[in-house]
Amino acid sequence: MSMYGGNFFRNFVYRDRNWSFHGFDLDKGRTDAERIVGSIMNADDVHFTGFKAHGAKLIQYAGMTDSIVTP
Secondary structure (H helix, E strand, C coil): CHHHHHHHHHHHHCCCCCCCCCCCCHHHHHHHHHHHHHHHHCCCCCCCHHHHHCCCCCCCCCCCCCCCCCC
């Protein structure tokens, strides 16, 4: 599982191929992630107001064998 977290911070948050978890600060990491990718990754509108107003439909699927994303 650490591979996914490491790659998230390495590629999305810090954009540094050489970044590693050695010396990782949880508070700083959380703050950096929120500041850098929060606006595009967080689900802030849980009511889907704009989505519903557009008349769209949402279909979701989660495989039962996926150990990372649970249904």
